[in-house]
Amino acid sequence: MTLLLDIGDLSERQTDRALNTIYKAIHSHDDDSSIWREHESPFVRRLVELFTQRGLMRLDGFRKELEQWLAGERHTGAPRVRRPPGAMERWTHGELSLVRLYLETLPPAEFTLDDWMMVVDYLAQRYLPATDLRSEAEWFAVRSVYMGRVQASMESLSAKQADKVLDALPSTLEAAAERFTMTSTQRVMIEYARTRCAENVTRLADNTRHRMREVIAYHTEQEFLGVPGARHSLQTTLVDEFGTLNRDWRRIAVTEAGENANQGYISSMAPGTKVRRVEMYEDACGWCRKIDGKVMEIVSADAPDKDGDTQIWPGKTNIGRSSAPRKRVGSILVHREPEEMWWIAAGTQHPHCRGRWVPVIQDLPGDDPEFGDWLRATLGGNDASD
């Protein structure tokens, strides 16, 4: 069946935005079931699960406590406390306790819209505080880049070995720089990974707060107005909203781990090394299937005259490029120039891409001996088989 979409009346900008969105949707492969599948790479599989668990625990805590507030279960019956003044900025520890005391002593029937907004802000700061999220992001970024370095030194990794390595790795860039020799490229990879991941998780936290404020405002209004079924519909909405937020967190875990480990791997291999792209997994998109098995040569990022068709380098991404083959000029659609289109990126090809690199020859010409020594010491004797 063909479905035609008439975009004739749109402007150039609107047309391109619409086409990009459609093509993004084609490549997102993050439908409900597949986003929870274990990651295909043994080097990041455990890390993705750990980071997912940490995020889901935060979101789950937020949801459960919100439900308790909504059910009036947090009310202590203690003498009333005055409402702390001012709008939410960032509360100190003490201010946060004052807010909690005020809310806990306010009889549930007396909650105003402002009080409900205060509950959401309180929960956002309690479960998704920006400073904690930034350390979480750094923990994840450093480990995921280093798992790429581990791959440069080892062919495969069991779950038990992955746990050992993850436990032993430093949690911050500075600690890693003290522990290991780091090329400037490797340092740049971690710095960018840290920033990108922090942006992603703090954006998710902001979205959570905004969405919850909207949802609670709408539903408490319905309740105040006496609309039948308002409470029940709020419960359904919360289940949906948190389902989406959980998937958003999972998407960050999968995408960032893949991006960082691939970039970490590529930046740890000697220029001239040939690597093969592996994109064989359930629901890989058309683009990713097309590049499966493709052999690329690693070159350094500052090499002149790089060939995007046959070479990859640290930092080669699809950011700013499009998967939509055409764009609008005036009233017609024209083919995009090759330099506007997706190319084979060094990390992930797009959000939620699970592709990775494997060496063409198995002699692992990769990382420096010092890191190899650390890795062997961390993994201990001969438990490569477990």
Ligand SMILES: [Zn+2]
């Ligand atoms: Zn894809």
